[in-house]
Amino acid sequence: MVVVGLTHTLQMMVEQIAELESEIARALGAHPDGAIFRAFFRSPDAVICAATLLSEIGDCRARYPHRDSIAADGGQAPVAIESGKRKGARFGRRLSRVVARAVSERPRTARRCRSRPG
Secondary structure, rough: HHHHHHHHHHHHHHHHHHHHHHHHHHHHHHHHHHHHHOOOOOOOOOOHHHHHHHHOOOOOOOOOOOHHHHHHHHOEEEEEEEEEEEEEEEEEEOHHHHHHHHHHHHHHHHHHHHHHOO
């Protein structure tokens, strides 16, 4: 009896999540830059990642003038370190966890897209 109730609740939650994802996909498609952000991700399932990245970056293009600045903010680009005679590089600390998660999801969605038959 408990299992049937939990299964029913889970089924309702999955339906609500699917409905919200389709609503997000429609909103992303209606945005003027929606196609640009969807192009970052090969998988059609990556609507949430594209919408997350769009919501974080927004319409302020001056905030990220180049793709390297997005990667740096997400902790994906090397940062030069110089101190006296020593020079080196390291990956920057993730300044924005939201951007970092969306940027790091990109290779995973590409891998999933390639592994699909068809």
